[in-house]
Amino acid sequence: MKIFIDPPNSLILFDLVERFGHEPLSVMATIQERVDNLEIDMPPMNVSLDDVKKGLDYAGIEVPSGIRGRLAVWGPLIDEAEAAIIMEDAPYSFGCVGCHRTNLLVEYLVRKRGIPTLEIDYPHDEEEARNMVIKVKEFLEGLQ
Amino acid sequence: MIKIAQLSCGTEYSGVQYEIEKAARAVGAKMVHPDVETSEIDRSIRDFGFNPVSAQLKLMIARAIHLAEGRYDADAVFIATCFRCAEGALVRNELRRYIQQHTDLPVVTYSFTERMKANQLLTRMEALVTIVSRKELLARERQIGITAGIDSGSTTTKSVVMVDNKIVGKSWGPSGEVLESAESTLNDALEQAGLKLSDLEAIGTTGYGRYTIGKKMNAKLVQEELTTNSKGAVWLAERQRGEATILDIGGMDNKAITVRDGIPDNFTMGGICAGASGRFLEIVSRRLKVEVTELGALADEGDWRAINMNSYCSVFGIQDLVTSLAEGHTRADVAAAACHSVAEQIYEQQLQEIDVRDPVIQVGGTSLISGMVNAVGEILGKAPIVPPDSQFIGAVGGALLSSGFLEG
Numbered sequence: 001m002k003i004f005i006d007p008p009n010s011l012i013l014f015d016l017v018e019r020f021g022h023e024p025l026s027v028m029a030t031i032q033e034r035v036d037n038l039e040i041d042m043p044p045m046n047v048s049l050d051d052v053k054k055g056l057d058y059a060g061i062e063v064p065s066g067i068r069g070r071l072a073v074w075g076p077l078i079d080e081a082e083a084a085i086i087m088e089d090a091p092y093s094f095g096c097v098g099c100h101r102t103n104l105l106v107e108y109l110v111r112k113r114g115i116p117t118l119e120i121d122y123p124h125d126e127e128e129a130r131n132m133v134i135k136v137k138e139f140l141e142g143l144q
Numbered sequence: 145m146i147k148i149a150q151l152s153c154g155t156e157y158s159g160v161q162y163e164i165e166k167a168a169r170a171v172g173a174k175m176v177h178p179d180v181e182t183s184e185i186d187r188s189i190r191d192f193g194f195n196p197v198s199a200q201l202k203l204m205i206a207r208a209i210h211l212a213e214g215r216y217d218a219d220a221v222f223i224a225t226c227f228r229c230a231e232g233a234l235v236r237n238e239l240r241r242y243i244q245q246h247t248d249l250p251v252v253t254y255s256f257t258e259r260m261k262a263n264q265l266l267t268r269m270e271a272l273v274t275i276v277s278r279k280e281l282l283a284r285e286r287q288i289g290i291t292a293g294i295d296s297g298s299t300t301t302k303s304v305v306m307v308d309n310k311i312v313g314k315s316w317g318p319s320g321e322v323l324e325s326a327e328s329t330l331n332d333a334l335e336q337a338g339l340k341l342s343d344l345e346a347i348g349t350t351g352y353g354r355y356t357i358g359k360k361m362n363a364k365l366v367q368e369e370l371t372t373n374s375k376g377a378v379w380l381a382e383r384q385r386g387e388a389t390i391l392d393i394g395g396m397d398n399k400a401i402t403v404r405d406g407i408p409d410n411f412t413m414g415g416i417c418a419g420a421s422g423r424f425l426e427i428v429s430r431r432l433k434v435e436v437t438e439l440g441a442l443a444d445e446g447d448w449r450a451i452n453m454n455s456y457c458s459v460f461g462i463q464d465l466v467t468s469l470a471e472g473h474t475r476a477d478v479a480a481a482a483c484h485s486v487a488e489q490i491y492e493q494q495l496q497e498i499d500v501r502d503p504v505i506q507v508g509g510t511s512l513i514s515g516m517v518n519a520v521g522e523i524l525g526k527a528p529i530v531p532p533d534s535q536f537i538g539a540v541g542g543a544l545l546s547s548g549f550l551e552g
Contacts, residue, residue: 100197
């Protein structure tokens with residue numbers, strides 16, 4: 001199944017999803033695709049004015065352009081997802097999209113979709129980390 | 145190559161990063177991004193004392209601290225965050241203050257939307273580069289020889305001829321065809337001075353038409369208006385030393401510039417809304433059937449509080465004014481409300497982006513409208529200085545700075 005992960009650029013969550021036999025929908029691939037697209041010349045992310053306009057599908061015009069541009073990248077991934085894992089209170093080094101408002105909206109959009117979603121807290125010690133991995137494993141194995 | 149350190153959030157996701165870099169390249173500079181170790185970010189946040197939730201804003205703070213600690217080398221600073229982001233606006237403003245307190249780097253702030261294009265940034269970038277690369281020229285306090293300055297503004301074109309640190313000829317007229325307006329006003333100024341074009345040893349051009357005029361007249365100096373207007377303002381106000389704030393409310397855009405010894409170190413430019421410009425006052429004048437030059441005196445007789453203005457907009461705000469006239473309010477009250485509206489919008493939208501330093505020197509065409517100067521004074525709680533010939537700042541700055549090329 002296609003699993004949306006939040007933070008969308010978390011390498012650990014990406015690896016766990018892949019390890020347990022599902023397809024992680026991460027921004028790494030999406031951004032790579034954009035960066036490799038020779039028809040767009042809007043470095044570094046190749047997020048163009050048209051993308052920011054597409055972000056209006058997810059947030060209104062009064063929302064800052066940086067949020068709409070980010071949503072243009074990960075909004076379609078949320079739409080595509082069949083299940084999701086959200087990690088709450090993860091430090092930025094674990095993965096982040098840079099903007100807290102975007103984080104809030106991404107989480108809300110995932111919940112609004114009503115797809116199977118695992119919400120877990122960021123682990124702070126080895127035992128919590130082990131429990132987190134077990135929860136992720138059980139969640140992913142339980143998905144059909 | 146001048147290195148402009150970029151402290152920003154959201155530019156790469158708003159489709160504007162390319163525009164920022166394009167503007168920098170156009171003026172011979174490049175944008176650089178101070179390297180920061182991840183482990184340094186938390187320490188920087190603790191030192192700074194402001195802990196934003198968004199990670200990219202945390203990175204902005206860490207980058208600013210690296211610059212202030214001299215751990216990264218740059219010549220100027222560009223701070224930008226998304227328009228309408230409150231958290232970003234708080235960090236942007238506090239970082240601007242921090243950079244000014246802890247470094248000598250010139251800094252400019254910008255709040256962008258996805259519509260921002262490189263040409264909107266060109267004047268700002270050019271000013272940053274000038275401050276860095278032409279320090280000696282900017283330090284010039286006296287005009288020497290016979291020089292002229294031409295300021296090709298959006299509404300009017302101004303020309304000044306100076307000889308040995310004195311204005312000997314000046315002229316202004318509406319900006320029509322760029323070259324024609326420049327030649328016409330320059331010829332008038334030369335005639336007043338009793339000089340010929342061939343007597344001029346140097347010409348400096350500024351304003352929207354500066355490149356076209358500069359090329360045609362073989363100008364020694366072709367300079368954006370932030371720099372020339374600052375120099376012209378402090379020269380005219382005899383405030384070349386110490387600190388000051390220059391408030392230039394023009395026909396189409398406004399500038400608020402802080403200077404130290406006549407050299408800008410922070411500035412903002414407005415230009416998105418006609419309701420905050422001289423254009424608004426022109427429209428009101430037409431409605432009130434008075435010349436714009438008479439609007440100030442009329443406003444001085446009125447009370448802006450008597451008018452209910454619900455909008456700063458040049459369409460809806462004007463509608464409020466017209467309604468007030470229909471309700472029987474006096475033209476004087478309406479004129480006062482118009483001046484107050486422009487002044488208040490500039491205060492709310494532009495002066496918040498800089499730290500106003502005394503004295504405030506008000507210049508530009510609208511400084512001739514006394515009601516506008518009084519409105520600014522009332523809002524700031526202190527009367528601005530309006531130097532003589534305050535509408536000629538750009539032209540004076542051009543004549544003054546271009547004379548710097550006459551000395552080896």
